[in-house]
Amino acid sequence: MVPSPTRIVGSMETLVARLREIVGVQWCYTHEHQLRTYESDGLLQYSALPAVAVLPGTAEQVQKCVKACADAGVPWVARGSGSGLSGGALPVADGVLIVTSRLKRVLSIDLANQRVCVEPGVTNTAVSSAVAPDFFYPPDPSSQIVCSIGGNVAENSGGAHCFKYGFTTNYVCGLEVVLPDGELITLGGQELDPPGYDLLGAFVGSEGTLGIATKVWLRVMPAPETVKTLVAFFDSTHAAGEAVSEIVQSGVVPGAIEMMDRVAIEASEAMAHAGYPVGRGAALLVELDGAERECETRFEEVVAVCERCGSDDVRVARDEAERQLFWKTRKAAFPAMGRLSPNYFVQDGVIPRTKLPDVLEAIDVLAEEYGMVVANVFHAGDGNLHPLVCFDGRNEGEAERAEELSGRILDACLEAGGSITGEHGVGVDKKKHMPKMFGEADLDAFQRLRCSFDPAGLANPGKVMPTPRLCGEVPGIYRQHPLEAAGLAERF
Amino acid sequence: MRPGSAEEAAALLRELAEAKPVTTPPAEAGSEARQEGRAVRPRGGGTKDWGPPIDAVDVETGGLNRILEHNVGDFTAILEAGVPMAEAQAAFAEHGQMLALDPALNGSATVGGIMATSDSGPMRHRYGSLRDLVVGATVALSDGTLATSGGKVIKNVAGYDLAKLFTGSFGTLGLIVRMAVRLHPLPPTTVSAVGATDDPDRLGAAAVALAAQPLEADCLDVDWRDGAGRLLVRFGSAAASHQAAATVSRMQGLGLEECAAVDDDDELWMRQRVHQRGECILKVSGRATDLPAVCRAGGAVVGRPALGLYWLSLPLARPAASSPQPTPSALDAEAVAAARAALSPRACTLLDAPEALRADAWAAPEAGALVVMSRIKERFDPARIFRPGTFVGGI
Numbered sequence: 001m002v003p004s005p006t007r008i009v010g011s012m013e014t015l016v017a018r019l020r021e022i023v024g025v026q027w028c029y030t031h032e033h034q035l036r037t038y039e040s041d042g043l044l045q046y047s048a049l050p051a052v053a054v055l056p057g058t059a060e061q062v063q064k065c066v067k068a069c070a071d072a073g074v075p076w077v078a079r080g081s082g083s084g085l086s087g088g089a090l091p092v093a094d095g096v097l098i099v100t101s102r103l104k105r106v107l108s109i110d111l112a113n114q115r116v117c118v119e120p121g122v123t124n125t126a127v128s129s130a131v132a133p134d135f136f137y138p139p140d141p142s143s144q145i146v147c148s149i150g151g152n153v154a155e156n157s158g159g160a161h162c163f164k165y166g167f168t169t170n171y172v173c174g175l176e177v178v179l180p181d182g183e184l185i186t187l188g189g190q191e192l193d194p195p196g197y198d199l200l201g202a203f204v205g206s207e208g209t210l211g212i213a214t215k216v217w218l219r220v221m222p223a224p225e226t227v228k229t230l231v232a233f234f235d236s237t238h239a240a241g242e243a244v245s246e247i248v249q250s251g252v253v254p255g256a257i258e259m260m261d262r263v264a265i266e267a268s269e270a271m272a273h274a275g276y277p278v279g280r281g282a283a284l285l286v287e288l289d290g291a292e293r294e295c296e297t298r299f300e301e302v303v304a305v306c307e308r309c310g311s312d313d314v315r316v317a318r319d320e321a322e323r324q325l326f327w328k329t330r331k332a333a334f335p336a337m338g339r340l341s342p343n344y345f346v347q348d349g350v351i352p353r354t355k356l357p358d359v360l361e362a363i364d365v366l367a368e369e370y371g372m373v374v375a376n377v378f379h380a381g382d383g384n385l386h387p388l389v390c391f392d393g394r395n396e397g398e399a400e401r402a403e404e405l406s407g408r409i410l411d412a413c414l415e416a417g418g419s420i421t422g423e424h425g426v427g428v429d430k431k432k433h434m435p436k437m438f439g440e441a442d443l444d445a446f447q448r449l450r451c452s453f454d455p456a457g458l459a460n461p462g463k464v465m466p467t468p469r470l471c472g473e474v475p476g477i478y479r480q481h482p483l484e485a486a487g488l489a490e491r492f
Numbered sequence: 493m494r495p496g497s498a499e500e501a502a503a504l505l506r507e508l509a510e511a512k513p514v515t516t517p518p519a520e521a522g523s524e525a526r527q528e529g530r531a532v533r534p535r536g537g538g539t540k541d542w543g544p545p546i547d548a549v550d551v552e553t554g555g556l557n558r559i560l561e562h563n564v565g566d567f568t569a570i571l572e573a574g575v576p577m578a579e580a581q582a583a584f585a586e587h588g589q590m591l592a593l594d595p596a597l598n599g600s601a602t603v604g605g606i607m608a609t610s611d612s613g614p615m616r617h618r619y620g621s622l623r624d625l626v627v628g629a630t631v632a633l634s635d636g637t638l639a640t641s642g643g644k645v646i647k648n649v650a651g652y653d654l655a656k657l658f659t660g661s662f663g664t665l666g667l668i669v670r671m672a673v674r675l676h677p678l679p680p681t682t683v684s685a686v687g688a689t690d691d692p693d694r695l696g697a698a699a700v701a702l703a704a705q706p707l708e709a710d711c712l713d714v715d716w717r718d719g720a721g722r723l724l725v726r727f728g729s730a731a732a733s734h735q736a737a738a739t740v741s742r743m744q745g746l747g748l749e750e751c752a753a754v755d756d757d758d759e760l761w762m763r764q765r766v767h768q769r770g771e772c773i774l775k776v777s778g779r780a781t782d783l784p785a786v787c788r789a790g791g792a793v794v795g796r797p798a799l800g801l802y803w804l805s806l807p808l809a810r811p812a813a814s815s816p817q818p819t820p821s822a823l824d825a826e827a828v829a830a831a832r833a834a835l836s837p838r839a840c841t842l843l844d845a846p847e848a849l850r851a852d853a854w855a856a857p858e859a860g861a862l863v864v865m866s867r868i869k870e871r872f873d874p875a876r877i878f879r880p881g882t883f884v885g886g887i
Contacts, residue, residue: 112700113779113800134704156649163646169653170624185860191777191800193610193621195839196857196884197665197865201623201656205649222706245565251588251677290708293731350645354565382647383566419648426650437650438640445631445639446652448871452864464651 012051012094015072019054019096022064027055027102038097041082041089042143046428050077050091055099059119059176059184059214062098066212067182069096075458078212080120080151083143085346086427088155088207088463098212100150106130107215115173115190117217120150124157127218135220138165141423142331153213156205158423160256160330163381164289165221167423169204174217177203177210180454190217202449207425208460210453224289227255228299229323232306233280233313237261237376240282241356243309244380247286248353250305252298254381255289258330261360263375264388267336272329277313284311284380285330287323333377334388341373341390343399345406348430349413350422353383362412363387370405384422385413407433426464434466447471496555498572498630498638498669505667506636508532508549509875529634529877534663536574536605539598542843543662544851544882553604556669559583561644567675568627568644573604573668584675592619592676596765604668610660613765614711614726617796619676622659628672629655631665634875644672657868664883665872679710679728684757685739687748688722695721696783696797698746703780703798705742707735713764714783714802717792723748724760767794768803772824773844774831776802777855782838789831806831808846821848828852854884862887 020028029035030052039047056062069076076096079089091097103119109130110116116127116137124144127137140159141147147157153175158167174188187203188194203210234240240259247254260268260283269276276283286302288295299316306314317323337344351359360376367374373390387409391402410420410433420426420433434443443465451471453459462468495501509529531548553574560570564587571580578597584590594613595606605611607629612621619625628642631654641654658668689695699714702725711726723743727735736753743751754760776786779800786793786802795802809823828849832840839855857865862885869876869887881887 111704112781114703114798115779156653158647166620166624167647169656170620179860179864183860183863185864186858187861191779191838193660193775193777193801193839193841194857194861195777195841195855196861196887197868198610198623198656198660199861199864201653201659205653222704224708225706248567249565251680253677291706291729291731291735293734294708294729297730350643350647352563352566352568352645354563379647383645384647417643418645419643419650421650422645422647423649430650434650437643441637441639442641442651445633445637445641445654445872449652449654449657449868452867452871455867 011072012074015068015074015096016052018068019052019065022068023054023056023061027057029053038079038082038091038099041079041084041087043085043087043427043429046087046090048091048093050097051094053097053099055102057102059103059178062212062214063178063182063184065096065098066178066180069458070180070182070456073456073458075461077460078150078154078208080148080154081123081146083147084151084155084425084427085348086421086425086429088425088427088460089151090428092461100148100212103214110190111135113190114220115217116220117215118149120148120153120213120216122149123147124149124152127220131220132223134223136223137171137218137220139168139171149216149218150213153204153216154206154208155423155425160258160379163257163379164253164255169201171219172200172204172216173219175200175203175213176215177213179211180456180459184214188217207427207464209450209464211459226292226295227287227289227323228295229285229287229317229326230303231315231326232284232286232311233277234282234284234309234311236281237360238357239310240284241360241380243284243306243311244356245354246305246309247302248381250301252288252302254286254302256285256287257379257381258285259283259378259380260330260333261376263373264333264377267340267375268329268332271336271339272325272332274325274329276329285326333375337375337388337390341392343391343393345389345402347385347387347389347406347409348421348424349385349387349410349418351383351385351413351416351418353381355416355418356380356383359385359412359416363409366405366408366412370401372402372405379422382422383418411436428463431464431466493549494552494555498556498632501551501556501667501669502632502636502638504551505532505632505634505877509634509877529875531880532877533879534604534608534667536602537576537600539601540605540609540611542609542850543853543879545847546879546882548879551667553602560670562587563644564589568646568672569675570644570670570672571603572670573607574602576600577603577606585678588678589675590678591625591673593622593625594765596769598769603671607659607668607671608661608663613768614713614761614796616801617712617798618708618710623656625674626655626659626671627674629658629668630670631658631667632669633666634873634877638669642672646674662879662883664869664879664887666878679732680730681732682710682726682728682757683732683736684724684726684754684760685736685743685751686722686724686754686760687740687743687751688720689748690720692716692721692784692787694747695723695787696781698743698748699723699783699797700780701746702739702742707739709735711761712796712798714793714795714797715764715767716787721787724764726757726761764794767792767805770805770844771808772806772828772846772849773842774804774806774828775841775843776804776835777839778802778835782835785835789834790827791831804831821846824849857884
């Protein structure tokens with residue numbers, strides 16, 4: 001077999017040789033056919049080939065790889081399972097990609113203290129499995145079977161149940177981190193409230209720009225006693241939105257509230273065959289979990305609210321199989337759209353929940369203006385929208401128009417007081433929208449944090465911030481140096 | 493000094509940063525050379541004199557006292573830093589809502605002060621601390637920058653989470669001027685289950701066992717004083733009475749005594765909050781399984797065992813007329829050191845304490861983490877005016 005050409009040129013050779021020494025030749029990929037696997041993450045419209053991909057097997061090897069990059073001044077990107085949806089793990093062209101997929105050991109389980117310590121390549125589901133059946137790990141991104149905890153930490157992943165349970169940042173109590181200069185440090189640990197600044201809070205959700213986690217301590221929780229799930233159908237998303245508001249106002253904190261609009265219901269039904277009625281305006285999935293008695297009382301309230309808000313079709317899951325079917329249908333929405341439309345863009349905007357009717361209407365108007373189909377699936381409890389803008393990339397200019405439409409949907413979210421991303425991250429995809437949400441002083445403050453961790457700017461450059469920035473000297477108010485005062489030195 | 497708006501605060505800080513350093517009493521050579529502007533200390537209600545003392549100008553947040561937004565339907569609010577916590581809670585309660593955070597309120601504690609110190613109370617068991625409830629913040633830095641991070645929606649991952657960085661920064665990075673928080677529904681009713689034992693090991697084992705139950709309790713607290721301990725579990729759900737009754741029988745099964753459900757339980761929890769303050773309070777960042785050791789560390793204890801957080805109240809030495817030596821403060825320092833040694837390697841932070849003891853308030857962070865913290869201090873407080881030298885590792 002003729003090997004495909006490598007991506008190594010010039011001074012990179014020395015670095016690659018060093019990386020090979022660190023991880024072993026078999027875990028250091030430089031041939032194009034090997035690197036193609038890593039050219040994109042879950043967001044396929046961006047791709048770039050790194051010069052080399054390394055798969056370290058230990059934290060020590062990660063540290064050495066990062067140090068080698070720092071010494072060579074070569075930028076690097078960390079990658080977990082590559083299931084992210086913002087291009088956060090997009091390689092730097094001709095840079096180094098550090099893949100954590102071999103770091104998948106569960107290091108310790110301490111159920112008395114409700115803690116687990118894992119390596120970053122462990123999948124989200126594997127954490128819950130490791131502590132089952134009495135405990136579970138609440139954040140549950142829909143890619144949980146494949147996505148890695150390291151990636152969850154980088155993106156501060158949420159999931160369908162985060163309205164009640166919170167996000168990754170609420171569950172990480174310790175991290176071992178390799179800083180971009182190659183230093184290995186420990187932030188927190190098994191205990192809460194470690195002394196000093198909340199570096200964990202700063203690191204979780206930093207999208208791989210502050211370093212790479214090599215060990216993660218997580219808090220787990222007692223598994224809920226019971227789970228009750230229903231799907232209610234409404235004539236319009238407006239009516240379903242009313243039901244969401246009423247449920248939340250009444251003091252119920254559901255484990256999850258998910259909504260699908262007409263287009264999404266039809267697409268999902270075609271794939272999941274759950275017997276959902278085609279043509280209804282909206283489907284609302286509500287799940288309550290917790291103590292048995294509490295769930296029962298509250299569940300009756302939820303059914304009543306749905307009916308009061310105009311639902312004439314409320315289906316309660318009779319058993320776990322039916323509950324799984326409801327969820328399968330909800331989770332089928334994304335892949336199902338792929339069957340209806342050759343291409344689509346997913347947005348991740350967030351709005352204050354009460355603005356739901358206004359923003360959905362604005363999306364309808366925009367879709368009509370552009371002559372495009374937009375399907376809506378969203379985490380209704382926390383106002384996180386996932387509009388799917390459908391288009392056919394084979395038609396010239398359609399992708400651009402779809403992207404423009406997506407951008408205008410985000411504008412509508414921001415006008416409503418929301419955010420450009422609720423859970424997918426900024427990455428490379430949404431960095432151009434950052435100035436719409438943050439002013440120059442805000443972005444400058446972000447940069448101060450980034451520079452405190454990565455003064456050389458080698459960790460995942462080109463992500464998050466709208467324009468590349470250098471760190472430079474520590475900013476400060478000019479003061480005369482004593483040597484200047486004494487006339488012994490001058491500044492040039 | 494008392495700025496009346498965020499912009500005024502930022503301008504004021506810049507002025508202070510550019511002011512000539514005041515003549516400070518001779519200190520170690522290093523520390524004086526590093527001080528650049530006029531040292532400032534952000535001050536809310538002035539109810540938490542925590543951290544090493546410093547000669548500094550107080551920048552008071554009393555002029556920043558508006559509730560800017562209470563978005564009832566969205567369960568969010570935007571508050572200026574100087575809003576008294578009690579006032580904010582009263583405003584939310586009118587709509588059946590709350591900021592799910594219940595630290596002991598001595599008079600006029602402000603939301604800004606609570607954020608700066610990351611103070612919390614029993615409800616932390618279920619809802620987390622302010623770091624888990626804050627969704628955005630605006631801060632004023634020593635170069636006059638006014639920077640906002642986060643937003644006002646409960647789910648948002650755009651940009652770095654500077655609100656968390658400033659939570660618990662004890663006024664050493666900048667002035668918190670404004671915050672956006674997530675709110676929760678007020679519980680319709682509350683009922684508590686209480687069980688007692690004077691055996692620290694039994695108390696600890698019962699706490700671990702209860703914490704492992706899927707109770708969805710609002711609070712799970714321990715109280716230990718004068719050789720007697722209690723566990724308290726509070727329910728605020730629709731089925732609170734049922735949950736409390738079931739917990740009482742679990743407590744009996746775990747060997748606790750005098751187990752009972754308490755309907756009128758406000759007083760019970762007020763006491764837990766009040767006992768978190770005192771003359772000499774050591775906050776222990778520990779584990780659930782540390783409870784027996786904390787009970788044996790020489791003081792009274794309140795805490796959240798499921799979270800591994802305890803507040804150890806050490807008795808202060810009284811001046812003895814007969815023998816002037818050693819001084820009471822030397823005895824107190826010894827008592828604090830002894831408690832820290834007994835609980836090592838857990839981090840113990842000294843909160844309420846006589847001034848002489850507070851110079852040694854912090855536990856040491858891991859060395860590598862401290863390097864990053866120092867760089868953060870340099871970049872966020874370039875003029876080095878925010879309580880310089882008073883945070884962990886002399887930051």
